[in-house]
Amino acid sequence: MLGAGLLVAAVGVESVALSHYSAHAVPRDFGSVASSAATPPGPTSTSSLPAPGIVPVQDAGSPAAPVRITIPSLHVSAPLMKVELDAVSSLVVPQDPHVVGWWQASALAGSQIGTTVLDGHVDTAEQGPGTLFHLQDLPAGATIVLRAANGHYYTYRVTTRRVLKKSTGLSARLFSPTAPGTLAVVTCGGPFDRATHHYLDNIVVLARPVAG
Numbered sequence: 001m002l003g004a005g006l007l008v009a010a011v012g013v014e015s016v017a018l019s020h021y022s023a024h025a026v027p028r029d030f031g032s033v034a035s036s037a038a039t040p041p042g043p044t045s046t047s048s049l050p051a052p053g054i055v056p057v058q059d060a061g062s063p064a065a066p067v068r069i070t071i072p073s074l075h076v077s078a079p080l081m082k083v084e085l086d087a088v089s090s091l092v093v094p095q096d097p098h099v100v101g102w103w104q105a106s107a108l109a110g111s112q113i114g115t116t117v118l119d120g121h122v123d124t125a126e127q128g129p130g131t132l133f134h135l136q137d138l139p140a141g142a143t144i145v146l147r148a149a150n151g152h153y154y155t156y157r158v159t160t161r162r163v164l165k166k167s168t169g170l171s172a173r174l175f176s177p178t179a180p181g182t183l184a185v186v187t188c189g190g191p192f193d194r195a196t197h198h199y200l201d202n203i204v205v206l207a208r209p210v211a212g
Contacts, residue, residue, distance in 0.1 A: 063108035064148035069100050069118065069131070069185075073142045078131040080118065080146075097121035097130025100185075107177065109146040110154040110209070114177040115184050116146070122187045122199065132187035136161070136203040144183060144207050156183040156207035163190060164202045174204055183207040 070077040083092040083101035094101045100120040107114030123129045138144075142158045162174065175184055183206065190201025 062150065062152075063110040063112075064150040064152065065104070066102050066109035066116065066118075066146040066154075067149050068147040070145040070147070071131075071135075071138070071142070072145070073138065074134050076131050076134075078120075083119070091117075091119060093119050093121060095121075097124050097127050097132075100131055106175070107181065109148040110152065110181075112181045112209070113179075115175045115179065115182045117175055117184050117186070119186045122189060122203075125197075130187075132185065132203075135185060135187050135205055136163070136189050138205055143210070144185065144205075146183070155210040157210050158205055158207045160204075160206035162204045162206075164204060165190075166198075166200060166202055174206065181209050183209075 065082070066080050068077065068079055078098055078100050080100050080102045081094055082104040083094065084104060086092055091103055092101065097120065100118050103117040103119070106117035109116055120132045121130045122133055122135070138158050138161070140158055140161075144156045144158065146154045146156070148154060176182075185205045185207075187203050188199035188201070189203040190199055192199050
């Protein structure tokens with residue numbers, strides 16, 4: 001669940017995985033979070049395909065809606081679909097773990113101001129590991145590439161990782177509309193509670209645009 005102020009839970013009820021796959025070891029945080037001038041409005045709660053062999057450089061096109069995400073070091077590429085808030089202000093997560101959601105109220109790909117927010121299942125019991133299954137393994141400096149609806153590619157470099165307990169929520173600082181251009185990718189992670197079929201943590205990876 002992504003939202004204003006303190007986000008009460010992580011990626012909402014619809015984003016929890018129902019998995020029998022072993023959880024990763026909980027990774028350590030790294031990097032810093034850009035400060036913002038204002039508290040953002042927003043939600044109050046929230047098949048891996050071969051990656052291309054060459055990472056596109058940052059394109060000079062105008063910002064546009066992202067339509068595909070590629071993470072070269074994880075050898076995954078997936079379509080993006082627009083997602084909105086549901087009736088209880090939780091950010092909807094695509095049902096298919098091989099599809100990643102773009103919160104259409106967040107920044108466009110290539111924006112120099114604001115945060116482009118993506119979310120997705122880490123896995124599901126029915127379909128196994130999703131596109132973001134190894135998101136928590138991305139190191140600082142790894143690249144994430146967004147292809148936009150205008151045909152341009154926008155490359156981002158990972159700067160920050162946060163592992164946040166769902167029980168304590170997410171800070172809106174992670175999703176600021178006023179900070180310098182940032183990409184935020186969110187999925188579930190950490191220990192898996194087999195009684196509730198929920199992961200206990202959220203993994204948030206932040207990345208900054210690579211200059212063209």
